[in-house]
Amino acid sequence: MPLIDVQDVHKVYGHRANLVTAVAGVSLQVLQGEFVGIMGPSGAGKTTLLNLMSTIDRPTSGQIFLNQKNVTYMKNAALAKFRREQLGFIFQDFNLLAALTVRENLVLPLTLAGYSVVAINQALQKIVGILGLNSLLNRYPDDISPGQKQRVACGRAIITQPHLLFADEPTGSLDSKAATELLRYLTIINAKAGTTVVMVTHDAFTASYCRRILFIKDGQLFAEIVRQGSRQSFFQQVIDMQATIGGGGRTNGASAPGF
Numbered sequence: 517m518p519l520i521d522v523q524d525v526h527k528v529y530g531h532r533a534n535l536v537t538a539v540a541g542v543s544l545q546v547l548q549g550e551f552v553g554i555m556g557p558s559g560a561g562k563t564t565l566l567n568l569m570s571t572i573d574r575p576t577s578g579q580i581f582l583n584q585k586n587v588t589y590m591k592n593a594a595l596a597k598f599r600r601e602q603l604g605f606i607f608q609d610f611n612l613l614a615a616l617t618v619r620e621n622l623v624l625p626l627t628l629a630g631y632s633v634v635a636i637n638q639a640l641q642k643i644v645g646i647l648g649l650n651s652l653l654n655r656y657p658d659d660i661s662p663g664q665k666q667r668v669a670c671g672r673a674i675i676t677q678p679h680l681l682f683a684d685e686p687t688g689s690l691d692s693k694a695a696t697e698l699l700r701y702l703t704i705i706n707a708k709a710g711t712t713v714v715m716v717t718h719d720a721f722t723a724s725y726c727r728r729i730l731f732i733k734d735g736q737l738f739a740e741i742v743r744q745g746s747r748q749s750f751f752q753q754v755i756d757m758q759a760t761i762g763g764g765g766r767t768n769g770a771s772a773p774g775f
């Protein structure tokens with residue numbers, strides 16, 4: 517049974533003369549425990565597709581099942597609960613709350629969900645251990661580096677032990693060292709905790725950490741590649757596919773590959 521089942525999904529934005537078809541009939545499945553990347557040229561529909569899969573946005577037509585639940589027409593309150601309990605999100609701009617300490621930011625999803633103090637502290641200790649955040653707990657987001665912020669954002673995303681983690685350009689604001697650290701953490705979470713990861717990225721080095729990559733062009737699935745050999749050879753496959761698909765695969769500071 518797939519954890520994510522996307523069935524002929526379309527997303528059209530705008531009205532009348534200004535219609536933009538961002539996703540044009542995508543069907544895909546993601547299995548429990550996969551680490552899947554979504555790549556493609558700028559404007560191809562990657563973020564829209566991720567937002568649809570992660571219930572942030574709703575499709576114009578088609579259906580989406582998460583963990584065998586049809587989330588397409590789920591009411592907002594039920595969807596918010598489902599999101600809180602089952603999903604984690606990492607965004608490029610971190611979305612940390614500046615007025616809260618690192619500790620408060622990390623436990624926010626548990627506080628909102630009404631967990632007990634004991635349960636919150638247990639979960640916090642585990643996350644702090646995995647992500648090496650101990651020395652940062654009493655600091656504020658404005659007083660830590662972008663890489664540290666991203667680790668906190670990652671911690672906040674996984675503290676609820678979500679089945680599914682969605683990440684949109686998670687390394688986009690990071691230098692190559694911080695990007696590599698974050699990608700290693702994602703790999704650990706994926707391998708050890710069995711968290712399924714779906715990640716949008718422009719960056720071939722970042723993508724090389726995935727096991728499978730879906731390439732999107734003009735709102736449709738263009739190609740798929742699966743990692744079989746080393747990460748380095750997969751990196752090369754990604755670069756080749758970016759050249760084939762055209763339209764602006766870019767490499768950024770995170771791309772100096774440290775294989």
Ligand SMILES: Nc1ncnc2c1ncn2[C@@H]1O[C@H](COP(=O)(O)OP(=O)(O)OP(=O)(O)O)[C@@H](O)[C@H]1O
Nearest residue numbers: 529530536537538557558559560561562563564565
């Ligand atoms: N809220 C919106 N309203 C109108 N058009 C939108 C909206 N969001 C996205 N689009 C359009 O849908 C298309 C796909 O956008 P999307 O952001 O999903 O692409 P992307 O592949 O993630 O691009 P990028 O790599 O540049 O972030 C684009 O033409 C975009 O302008």
